[in-house]
Amino acid sequence: MFKYFFSIMILAVLSHTLPAQTIKTGVLVIGNTAPGFAASIQSARSGAKTAFLTQSSAISPELTSEDLLYLEKVHNHYQGKNKKKPGAKDSVAAFDLNMKKDQYGKMIKGISDTTKNLTVILNSPLEKIEKDGKGWEIRLKNGQKIKTDVVVDATENLFIASILRIDANKTMLNPVADPFNTKLYRSTVATAYTGTANSKTILPVSMGAFLPAGVENFIIIPKSTAGFRPVNMSVGQAAGTIASYCAFFKTTTKNINVRAVQTELLTFDAHLIPLSDIQPDDPNFQAFQRMALSGLLKPAITKVGEHNVIKFDTAGTFSSEQLRAPMREFYSRSQLWFADNKKDVMTIEDAISLFMFTATRGNELSKEIEEGWKESFKFESKFDLKRPITRKEFAILADQYLLPFKTRVDFAGNLLS
Structure with a gap:
């Protein structure tokens, strides 16, 4: 008994002296939001090792009716895969576009728990983030470190960009009122709305809107403004695909093959130009x-x-x-x-x-x-x-x-x- 107690004491001491665990991943998505969930799922589905970081105890984004339409597509993909496994059951077999938050929360958990290449890190406030070569190093308040090739800032109000003093208003290309009068529509990866609920215009969003000027391998979710509202899950899916491309092919955001990213999005049923x-x-x-x-x-x-x-x-x-x-x-x-x-x-x-x-x-x-x-x-x-x-x-x-x-x-x- 004493020998056992002594062993426990040694392990307790060592646990305080050993270095904190370092997680290495291709893509790190930060932010318990609808775009954050979509980005993490898509990045993992596109083949990149992906971590999804949130301070919350569960993945619990607020979803609009448009987001639920996207979730339905993700659910159908998940359910189709699940049906191929003998004896497997979907935790939420039927999809209801009028479901409440606790219902789609269970579905989100079911999808994230069974998505290959995805690690969800809950209850983990961020302490520090800094550039590490071509990638990034993140330190959490619990002492844990994350090394990643690409960061996706899907936080509310782009908090990560703000602490890094990255100007989210200065992207490589900003959305324009009518991209079909330019060539911007050719690099479309997501959709957005302008105007009001009573009189709105649906617009394609080009890839450049996700890439802040002057910084590589840092991807943002385009911000909503008074006259511009991205479709949350659409821009999240795009951000995850862009990030996954960089991580998978070991390249940087400035070297992205636009057509390859668009092809991947189309493979997963994205409506790039609605x-x-x-x-x-x-x-x-x-x-x-x-x-x-x-x-x-x-x-x-x-x-x-x-x-x-x-x-x-x-x-x-x-x-x-x-x-x-x-x-x-x-x-x-x-x-x-x-x-x-x-x-x-x-x-x-x-x-x-x-x-x-x-x-x-x-x-x-x-x-x-x-x-x-x-x-x-x-x-x-x-x-x-x-x-x-x-x-x-x-x-x-x-x-x-x-x-x-x-x-x-x-x-x-x-x-x-």
Whole structure:
């Protein structure tokens, strides 16, 4: 008995003299908020070792109706994975968009507890944060240390940025009133609203809005202002994907491949450019997203009732002259085709001819498109070479045969060679 007591005393002394545990992670998300939860889940799901730090005793963000729509997608993913495990049960099998905080709190816990690559650190106030090479070192008040490649500040009012004296108003690119009059929409990773509840405009948010100027591997959640309100879960998902990319590929925020991040977001069902005339269950939904992000056929902000929405104008047609400038930006070779083909309205035959010339394909392309018109491309219209081609038909075919989304862009949306 004495020997046992003596051993306990030695262990107690050693526990005070041994250095505090150091946690090493790829991404550290700080902040018990809806964007913080979304960022941590997405970062982990995208393959980065992720830690989620909060001073609270549980992950308990306040969720809006828009946030619950996002949570539903996360839940469905979690539930689908869970069903594949023999005997596994979902703690909250049904999803109710009118659920109360204690209900979605249980769901959040169930998701976070079963997300691979995610460590949740509760009840842990931060004492100090400082740069450590390309990454960061964080000291908690309990003496614990965290070393991380990337920090995501998802705190209320961007508290971490403020103590580091990082000006969150000086990001690499700030949101603009109509990004479709610029090239910013090409680097979209999330959505936001401007205006009021009675008259609002939905806008895409570019990647640069998450990256404070002058500091690397520190990602912020874009701030709400009087005229700008990000969709919480949307910006959180984007922040987590950006952070995960840097950690996974061992790179810094200035070297991010915008298209790779957007592709990852689309893989997880993100609506980067919320097109009001394209439903999520459309079989070509992702093709429209890629086309809208490329700008080869650009959507536009359109007034519907008291609100402004983003429309692709799927039924619209266009002339060769309207297509000439965007095609020139992507494919200089195409200008030879336009010089010989001036069309007031582009037909299906004209579009196929343009694809064949630009992609250097032969006559077999026309037969391939005709054979796949209904089966592969899911078009309900009749294949008729002489009929004007709609923007919907052109977008889906161009995404397949011209691959404009494959062309990389910088944070400002400029094409990179």
